[in-house]
Amino acid sequence: MENHHVPPGSPLDRGHPHVACSSCSLRELCLPAGIDARDMERVDSLVNHRRKLRRGEHLYRAGAPLVSLYAIRSGTMKSCVLHEDGREQVAGFHMMGDLLGLDAIGGGRHMCDTVALEDCEVCEIPFSGLEQLSRELPPLQHQLHRIMSREIVRDYGVMLLLGSMKAEERLAAFLLNLSQRFATRGYSASEFNLRMTREEIGSYLGLKLETISRVLSRFQQDGVIEVHHKHLRISDAERLRAILGQAPTSDG
């Protein structure tokens, strides 16, 4: 009923009791990207523990001390920043290959809550061991830096979205971003399930759930997408890009 587009060899393809980075299909997306076979053993021995989370379970909460970073093997999660008065802002949605916990390095404590949106499996990466190993393996060091930098760039993109786009543009940007991330991971770019509620999408995009619902309906009426509850199909990616204001892609 879920995850029906499982590529062969993906971590969702269970049956490997002891899965190492070296044999993980996500390795080129994830922390060990660019590590050669010999050094990969050392990464394997660093990432020696995995953890399963049920839907709704927290991976960590704001205030918890930093112990490990986490790489998602399977499932989808969200990170939320909290305001004292209870308001919460979804700061990001994460999927397989993403590295979580970067917010905690600065102060030694996590600064947001990270919650599973569906059953998930994550690899635990003890942070002090990671710093140590990355001193010895320059490609690992560089990849860690790249991942942190890309998170900063992603955040800038969200600021652009929240600060200067209208509702339709925000949603178009969101759908295209999801699409692209699924494609990068070997899934369909044009058809996927939304793992989050309208309310969570709204929080991420700085809009109310009713607005998300209305804009999705409008897109559907215009023939740009087809939505049925959580299932979404992008019928006209070009038009979505036009809504966003992007130049059409030359290569498709």
Place this chain on the structure above:
Amino acid sequence: MENHHVPPGSPLDRGHPHVACSSCSLRELCLPAGIDARDMERVDSLVNHRRKLRRGEHLYRAGAPLVSLYAIRSGTMKSCVLHEDGREQVAGFHMMGDLLGLDAIGGGRHMCDTVALEDCEVCEIPFSGLEQLSRELPPLQHQLHRIMSREIVRDYGVMLLLGSMKAEERLAAFLLNLSQRFATRGYSASEFNLRMTREEIGSYLGLKLETISRVLSRFQQDGVIEVHHKHLRISDAERLRAILGQAPTSDG
């Protein structure tokens, strides 16, 4: 051309005591925080070039290849993300001690424009040299990680602001943040000059310049602040904090 393992204060120290990290008053805020005296020499020799910018000059533009990171010695800068259609979003304001260019590590190219809001001086830190040295100096490595992580956390705060706060809350948050950063640098927390225009503040906060102007006027009428053009004095920081912490209509 200078600072080649020259101990600060030695006769070879060219008579610019403030030139080297080791004798820079910002060192505990900046990249070399936590580096001990002996290792500091190596940082000094890495950071061997400085650059002055006039008001309005670009430090780098989106698309430029990553060469160096930059630490601000003096002055204020802004970073802007650009949308093809010309819209621009201010993603951050930077002041002395801040480290710039982190956005470029992920893709090897800068992803935003960074511009001097007033005459500035920056220290250039060649990135490849920094990665190399940080492999040898764990405290340097750790500080780099902390700085990147804190930038991510700052970005999450901006998302919270843009995604779920009203105009008055955003401006209160902005003023308190500026105040705190001035205080950290040894300046008055309650009285300072705004180096940016109303329009730039508006861009950062996802509001129009007229709204910034109106809210500032309202704050002034309420006796929370006094503004005269660029000069700002916080008369009642407590009330500002209260504005920031207000829950939206929960009761009725």
Place this chain on the structure above:
DNA sequence: CGATGGCCTTGATATAGGTCAAACGGAAGC
């Protein structure tokens, strides 16, 4: 000195999106 131009302020009006309300649909449980 007076003119110029960039910023800022303030008012009047418009509107995108929020809020409130009602009803619907699948999924899970009885």
Place this chain on the structure above:
DNA sequence: GCTTCCGTTTGACCTATATCAAGGCCATCG
């Protein structure tokens, strides 16, 4: 199979902020 509940859709109305417009202030420059 029926009920309940959560998430969603849709409609009607409201409000915070944008937009448009006019004028003011200060620094700069001729």
